[in-house]
Amino acid sequence: MASPHRPVVAVSKACALSGDAHLPIYRRLYQALAEQIASGALKPGDSLPAEADLARLYAIAPGTVRRAMEDLAAKGLIDRVHGRGTFVRRPNFDNAMLRFLRFRDADGAVIHPESRIVLRRVIPTPAHLPAKLATVERTVLHMVRHRLWDGAVRLVEDIYLPAHRFGRLLELSPAEIGPLLYPAYERWCGQMVYVIEEELAMIEATDDDAATLGLAPGSLVVSIERVAKDATGCAMEWRLSRAEAKRFRYRVSSDA
Amino acid sequence: MASPHRPVVAVSKACALSGDAHLPIYRRLYQALAEQIASGALKPGDSLPAEADLARLYAIAPGTVRRAMEDLAAKGLIDRVHGRGTFVRRPNFDNAMLRFLRFRDADGAVIHPESRIVLRRVIPTPAHLPAKLATVERTVLHMVRHRLWDGAVRLVEDIYLPAHRFGRLLELSPAEIGPLLYPAYERWCGQMVYVIEEELAMIEATDDDAATLGLAPGSLVVSIERVAKDATGCAMEWRLSRAEAKRFRYRVSSDA
DNA sequence: AAGTGGTCTAGACCACCCG
DNA sequence: GGGTGGTCTAGACCACTTT
Numbered sequence: 001m002a003s004p005h006r007p008v009v010a011v012s013k014a015c016a017l018s019g020d021a022h023l024p025i026y027r028r029l030y031q032a033l034a035e036q037i038a039s040g041a042l043k044p045g046d047s048l049p050a051e052a053d054l055a056r057l058y059a060i061a062p063g064t065v066r067r068a069m070e071d072l073a074a075k076g077l078i079d080r081v082h083g084r085g086t087f088v089r090r091p092n093f094d095n096a097m098l099r100f101l102r103f104r105d106a107d108g109a110v111i112h113p114e115s116r117i118v119l120r121r122v123i124p125t126p127a128h129l130p131a132k133l134a135t136v137e138r139t140v141l142h143m144v145r146h147r148l149w150d151g152a153v154r155l156v157e158d159i160y161l162p163a164h165r166f167g168r169l170l171e172l173s174p175a176e177i178g179p180l181l182y183p184a185y186e187r188w189c190g191q192m193v194y195v196i197e198e199e200l201a202m203i204e205a206t207d208d209d210a211a212t213l214g215l216a217p218g219s220l221v222v223s224i225e226r227v228a229k230d231a232t233g234c235a236m237e238w239r240l241s242r243a244e245a246k247r248f249r250y251r252v253s254s255d256a
Numbered sequence: 257m258a259s260p261h262r263p264v265v266a267v268s269k270a271c272a273l274s275g276d277a278h279l280p281i282y283r284r285l286y287q288a289l290a291e292q293i294a295s296g297a298l299k300p301g302d303s304l305p306a307e308a309d310l311a312r313l314y315a316i317a318p319g320t321v322r323r324a325m326e327d328l329a330a331k332g333l334i335d336r337v338h339g340r341g342t343f344v345r346r347p348n349f350d351n352a353m354l355r356f357l358r359f360r361d362a363d364g365a366v367i368h369p370e371s372r373i374v375l376r377r378v379i380p381t382p383a384h385l386p387a388k389l390a391t392v393e394r395t396v397l398h399m400v401r402h403r404l405w406d407g408a409v410r411l412v413e414d415i416y417l418p419a420h421r422f423g424r425l426l427e428l429s430p431a432e433i434g435p436l437l438y439p440a441y442e443r444w445c446g447q448m449v450y451v452i453e454e455e456l457a458m459i460e461a462t463d464d465d466a467a468t469l470g471l472a473p474g475s476l477v478v479s480i481e482r483v484a485k486d487a488t489g490c491a492m493e494w495r496l497s498r499a500e501a502k503r504f505r506y507r508v509s510s511d512a
Numbered sequence: 513a514a515g516t517g518g519t520c521t522a523g524a525c526c527a528c529c530c531g
Numbered sequence: 532g533g534g535t536g537g538t539c540t541a542g543a544c545c546a547c548t549t550t
Contacts, residue, residue, distance in 0.1 A: 024518085024519065024520090025519080025520075026519080026520090050534075050535060050536080051535085051536070052534095052535090060520080061520055061521040061522065061523095062521085062522080062523085063519095063520065063521065063522080063523095064519080064520060064521080066536090066537095067519090067520090069536090080535095080536065080537095081528090081529085081536080082527070082528050082529080082535075082536050082537065083527070083528030083529035083530080083534085083535055083536065083537095084528085084529055084530080084534095084535065084536080085529095085534090085535060085536080086535090086536080197507070197508070198507070198508050199505065199506065199507045199508075200456070200504070200505065200506040200507075201504065201505045202458070202476070202501040202502050202504055203502075220458070220476050220501060220502070222458070245458040245476060245501060246458050246459075246476070248456075248457065248458055249455065249456065249457045250455065250456040250457075250506075251453070251454070251455045251456075252453070252454055252508050253451065253452070253453040253454075280537080280538060280539090281538080281539075282538080282539090306515075306516060306517080307516080307517070308515095308516090316539080316540085317539055317540040317541065317542095318540085318542085319538095319539070319540065319541080319542095320538080320539060320540080322517090322518090323538090325517090336516095336517065336518095337516085337517080337547090337548085338516075338517050338518065338546070338547050338548080339515080339516055339517065339518095339546070339547030339548035339549075340515095340516065340517085340547080340548055340549075341515090341516060341517080341548095342516090342517080
């Protein structure tokens with residue numbers, strides 16, 4: 001809110017918060033910081049200015065800065081450490097979205113698998129896809145990804161994306177895409193995942209999947225069908241994953 | 257402030273917040289309100305006192321009350337409505353809780369299974385249980401429930417409950433308990449489930465389970481371990497369910 | 513008009529981490 | 532000791548709903 005008596009402080013440069021003026025200040029500050037993180041201006045591990053400094057910089061109250069910081073921390077974008085400071089969080093599997101899918105090793109410990117994209121191409125939209133994915137285009141981007149640990153392929157994924165929003169992925173090297181797709185969607189395509197819906201079922205492996213996963217033909221695999229949606233609820237990704245049933249472990253909580 | 261069941265409190269005399277004195281005030285207020293919800297003193301739909309009234313009642317600052325209310329709202333225990341007030345939220349079993357567990361018939365349609373409680377007894381607390389269930393008692397209520405459709409047992413459940421809070425279930429007829437347990441917990445024992453955590457895994461069936469489910473020995477079954485918690489986060493039910501893997505279908509959304 | 517929650521301000525003091 | 536975030540206070544004004 002426009003304070004009637006703005007402090008006459010000699011802050012070298014009192015920045016104005018851009019964005020829609022009808023949004024709360026803490027929300028605009030959240031956006032400003034989130035955009036700096038998304039754009040790479042603030043990189044993982046970087047420290048943010050202290051609350052008091054941000055308050056001076058934008059000429060707003062410390063409590064308002066605090067609200068924005070707490071929201072960023074709740075969303076998992078930053079870490080706040082008592083007595084040390086505030087830091088951009090390293091993207092990892094603890095992200096709220098990715099907490100669903102877990103595999104266990106012999107001791108039940110969580111595993112962070114290697115990612116290997118084995119196919120990227122644009123294909124005519126399969127007939128079954130428009131029911132799942134919000135697209136009216138005639139073509140979609142199709143990717144096949146393997147995820148590995150202990151030197152073997154443990155998970156096979158078919159991923160379908162609207163070609164017009166995700167075509168950029170075709171030009172990138174695997175290293176540029178990185179091991180996690182959702183951060184890559186955000187970084188290279190400006191697409192952020194807000195909601196995930198999944199459905200699990202046990203089915204018999206296809207011959208191809210059995211061969212890829214190193215299983216006997218007809219083995220039971222868990223099939224995970226996932227729809228990822230953006231902030232407007234628009235389905236932006238459809239994904240079908242298969243993995244050996246016996247290795248699978250899945251944890252979910254109703255309180256997000 | 258005009259709620260009929262709420263005793264009119266003299267504003268002149270402030271109440272003291274119980275609980276560990278080293279906890280933050282907003283945390284103790286959160287606990288106090290969560291306990292009133294969990295115990296049934298505040299029932300779903302009831303309105304809470306206004307922020308300013310709570311602040312006067314406990315002789316704390318409005319901002320501190322607000323923090324507790326925001327946390328309760330984030331946890332899903334209350335609804336805050338701008339201009340109207342704050343209300344105890346009713347956990348809805350149909351949409352939020354039970355949407356997890358689904359079985360499919362031949363056409364993939366959702367099934368509403370029959371419920372058959374085949375065992376109810378009080379037993380000495382098993383050694384593994386205190387790690388899962390918040391109980392220090394030496395006995396727990398153990399129930400075994402079968403769920404059936406198409407004339408066969410499709411799901412076997414072992415359910416463990418603190419004996420002192422759920423002993424009443426021993427006296428009831430199956431008809432009085434009904435086909436759904438959580439509404440029965442609420443109706444007969446005054447216990448409401450607010451949070452569910454589940455973990456799925458694929459394991460080989462025990463001989464007993466295989467026989468009950470009509471499967472070949474050593475068939476793969478899905479094992480679902482569930483912890484149900486009340487408004488205070490206290491684990492009130494521990495449940496282990498098994499079902500034929502091939503018939504299993506599980507749906508979940510990060511929306512919650 | 514009255515009452516409620518939503519936003520914002522401008523401080524205070526404390527607990528924690530580091531140099 | 533100096534800087535950081537964590538907690539808490541005591542108000543202000545606004546937006547919304549109901550009477």
